[in-house]
Amino acid sequence: MKPIAAPELQTADWLNVDKPISLESLRGKVVLIEAFQMLCPGCVSHGLPQAMRVHRSFNGDDVAVVGLHTVFEHHDAQGTRAALTAFLHEYKIGFPVGIDAPSESGGLPETMARYRMQGTPTLILVDRLGRLRKQKFGMEEDLVLGAEIMSLICEGREAATAAGAA
Amino acid sequence: MKPIAAPELQTADWLNVDKPISLESLRGKVVLIEAFQMLCPGCVSHGLPQAMRVHRSFNGDDVAVVGLHTVFEHHDAQGTRAALTAFLHEYKIGFPVGIDAPSESGGLPETMARYRMQGTPTLILVDRLGRLRKQKFGMEEDLVLGAEIMSLICEGREAATAAGAA
Amino acid sequence: MKPIAAPELQTADWLNVDKPISLESLRGKVVLIEAFQMLCPGCVSHGLPQAMRVHRSFNGDDVAVVGLHTVFEHHDAQGTRAALTAFLHEYKIGFPVGIDAPSESGGLPETMARYRMQGTPTLILVDRLGRLRKQKFGMEEDLVLGAEIMSLICEGREAATAAGAA
Amino acid sequence: MKPIAAPELQTADWLNVDKPISLESLRGKVVLIEAFQMLCPGCVSHGLPQAMRVHRSFNGDDVAVVGLHTVFEHHDAQGTRAALTAFLHEYKIGFPVGIDAPSESGGLPETMARYRMQGTPTLILVDRLGRLRKQKFGMEEDLVLGAEIMSLICEGREAATAAGAA
Numbered sequence: 001m002k003p004i005a006a007p008e009l010q011t012a013d014w015l016n017v018d019k020p021i022s023l024e025s026l027r028g029k030v031v032l033i034e035a036f037q038m039l040c041p042g043c044v045s046h047g048l049p050q051a052m053r054v055h056r057s058f059n060g061d062d063v064a065v066v067g068l069h070t071v072f073e074h075h076d077a078q079g080t081r082a083a084l085t086a087f088l089h090e091y092k093i094g095f096p097v098g099i100d101a102p103s104e105s106g107g108l109p110e111t112m113a114r115y116r117m118q119g120t121p122t123l124i125l126v127d128r129l130g131r132l133r134k135q136k137f138g139m140e141e142d143l144v145l146g147a148e149i150m151s152l153i154c155e156g157r158e159a160a161t162a163a164g165a166a
Numbered sequence: 167m168k169p170i171a172a173p174e175l176q177t178a179d180w181l182n183v184d185k186p187i188s189l190e191s192l193r194g195k196v197v198l199i200e201a202f203q204m205l206c207p208g209c210v211s212h213g214l215p216q217a218m219r220v221h222r223s224f225n226g227d228d229v230a231v232v233g234l235h236t237v238f239e240h241h242d243a244q245g246t247r248a249a250l251t252a253f254l255h256e257y258k259i260g261f262p263v264g265i266d267a268p269s270e271s272g273g274l275p276e277t278m279a280r281y282r283m284q285g286t287p288t289l290i291l292v293d294r295l296g297r298l299r300k301q302k303f304g305m306e307e308d309l310v311l312g313a314e315i316m317s318l319i320c321e322g323r324e325a326a327t328a329a330g331a332a
Numbered sequence: 333m334k335p336i337a338a339p340e341l342q343t344a345d346w347l348n349v350d351k352p353i354s355l356e357s358l359r360g361k362v363v364l365i366e367a368f369q370m371l372c373p374g375c376v377s378h379g380l381p382q383a384m385r386v387h388r389s390f391n392g393d394d395v396a397v398v399g400l401h402t403v404f405e406h407h408d409a410q411g412t413r414a415a416l417t418a419f420l421h422e423y424k425i426g427f428p429v430g431i432d433a434p435s436e437s438g439g440l441p442e443t444m445a446r447y448r449m450q451g452t453p454t455l456i457l458v459d460r461l462g463r464l465r466k467q468k469f470g471m472e473e474d475l476v477l478g479a480e481i482m483s484l485i486c487e488g489r490e491a492a493t494a495a496g497a498a
Numbered sequence: 499m500k501p502i503a504a505p506e507l508q509t510a511d512w513l514n515v516d517k518p519i520s521l522e523s524l525r526g527k528v529v530l531i532e533a534f535q536m537l538c539p540g541c542v543s544h545g546l547p548q549a550m551r552v553h554r555s556f557n558g559d560d561v562a563v564v565g566l567h568t569v570f571e572h573h574d575a576q577g578t579r580a581a582l583t584a585f586l587h588e589y590k591i592g593f594p595v596g597i598d599a600p601s602e603s604g605g606l607p608e609t610m611a612r613y614r615m616q617g618t619p620t621l622i623l624v625d626r627l628g629r630l631r632k633q634k635f636g637m638e639e640d641l642v643l644g645a646e647i648m649s650l651i652c653e654g655r656e657a658a659t660a661a662g663a664a
Binding site: 216320323 | 382385386389390473474475476477478479480481482483485486489
């Protein structure tokens with residue numbers, strides 16, 4: 001199996017962070033991308049709380065958690081920066097959240113289209129080398145996700161160990 | 167104990183219903199009013215699902231369930247009819263929802279102020295005679311709420327029984 | 333609909349109470365009987381916690397909660413008074429619990445057989461006049477159960493009201 | 499940090515397995531030991547279901563899940579093989595379960611004493627080399643546990659990688 005490079009994030013704006021974030025800038029860390037919509041019940045009840053647990057449980061030097069607001073419906077209700085800001089405040093979501101760049105043609109937003117996501121929530125894991133290692137629409141168990149993230153963290157250690165040994 | 171008359175609803179608009187609803191028009195039924203904000207986590211996780219269970223479990227001839235969108239913060243994010251419409255659609259909320267009339271002075275919306283609500287969610291029960299019988303800020307257990315609603319339903323039966331007996 | 337009289341409890345022993353309890357002795361109260369086995373997962377996770385909530389939420393003058401240990405399998409594991417005593421202690425179950433009288437023929441215990449229960453947990457409601465008003469194998473929603481219990485409580489009030497009016 | 503060797507299991511009997519299991523015989527695998535009592539509510543609601551998820555989610559070549567019935571109270575209720583057999587059957591627990599050897603002096607059972615466990619449930623992780631790497635009384639989050647197990651799995655891989663590189 002040979003994983004592809006994870007497509008770069010295409011964003012219109014960012015919240016909870018001073019300047020835009022790119023996958024390029026996170027190289028060396030495992031990255032969890034939580035693609036969501038603020039009016040998506042499964043995102044609110046499951047996807048986002050899980051991303052918050054990952055953000056709280058792992059060392060920020062090893063794992064970066066990034067939200068991606070992929071609005072593909074109800075644009076007038078959830079398409080404004082003000083609405084998203086209020087939402088993040090009320091749900092106490094502290095990790096950086098990018099707003100997926102709207103499509104010029106009116107279809108799915110840019111990042112969502114590049115990843116061919118099927119809907120929200122979508123959970124994505126990118127490894128230390130910037131490769132796409134997991135993409136799942138819907139729910140994932142915490143036990144499985146914890147193991148998968150640690151497996152990607154370990155890959156870096158193994159590489160270091162191998163290099164040191166050699 | 168002598169309950170007061172429940173203050174009439176002051177609304178700017180209604181969703182999920184053809185024409186405005188008043189407590190006056192619901193006289194003869196027990197009324198559950200669920201005051202909420204669409205960006206209030208406790209409303210989304212507890213208050214609204216409970217109101218939906220009441221709506222599903224009781225006979226509509228006995229109990230009317232009414233939502234009341236009492237926006238007192240984040241007006242730009244949750245203050246539009248479009249935002250609320252999208253929210254009700256996504257969360258599959260089918261009972262009538264009134265939009266609490268904004269205050270002219272910029273304070274709490276009108277109905278919220280009249281009831282002196284402390285925040286959202288607030289659960290209100292009005293009896294068949296239009297009297298305020300319960301008002302609770304925060305969570306209530308299903309077992310207790312089910313009993314309280316039935317107790318108010320029974321009051322009508324008792325009155326009928328007493329009248330019939332006499 | 334004309335409800336039948338609830339069959340009397342047939343018990344070998346009682347815990348959490350000084351002397352045996354009969355339905356006869358509870359006449360005038362609504363009675364909730366929770367038939368369970370200590371090694372039945374659905375009883376432990378749902379039926380018994382619900383019975384404990386009823387015991388805590390309703391006035392003991394109106395509602396009596398009674399457990400009934402209906403052992404129909406694993407007799408050597410859960411058939412002793414010592415095992416049941418330890419179980420009630422660990423799960424902090426404080427309401428009276430009767431041990432259903434074992435069948436002489438080795439089949440279902442006596443009370444279980446009389447009620448033709450399908451298994452555990454089984455929830456039973458007996459009204460103030462000793463009539464069987466509900467029997468359900470499996471789970472019941474708290475909202476529904478709270479309403480049903482209150483409806484039976486009210487019947488007594490209605491009778492009193494009717495009598496008083498007349 | 500230098501972890502100690504995990505004390506060997508001292509057992510009187512085993513269920514769900516043909517012959518006794520020792521940590522020695524599991525060398526090379528990560529081992530999760532779930533110490534429990536069948537009448538311990540926290541074991542039933544949390545510890546054992548989590549151990550079952552680990553058993554289901556990880557490859558048996560990497561991770562062995564072992565239950566340990568550490569009876570330190572209510573011996574007459576939960577101290578028999580028959581009672582434990584019925585319990586494992588009802589809760590559909592399929593991994594091997596050892597019965598901690600009773601103390602000759604009447605105190606804590608042998609393995610429980612050797613590990614100086616504080617109560618049940620206690621979760622223990624042993625690495626591929628037989629060293630004690632985690633011991634926790636009470637609850638652990640699935641996300642954290644999944645990561646910890648995978649970290650121990652990876653240690654073997656790293657060692658192999660280092661060896662291969664060297």
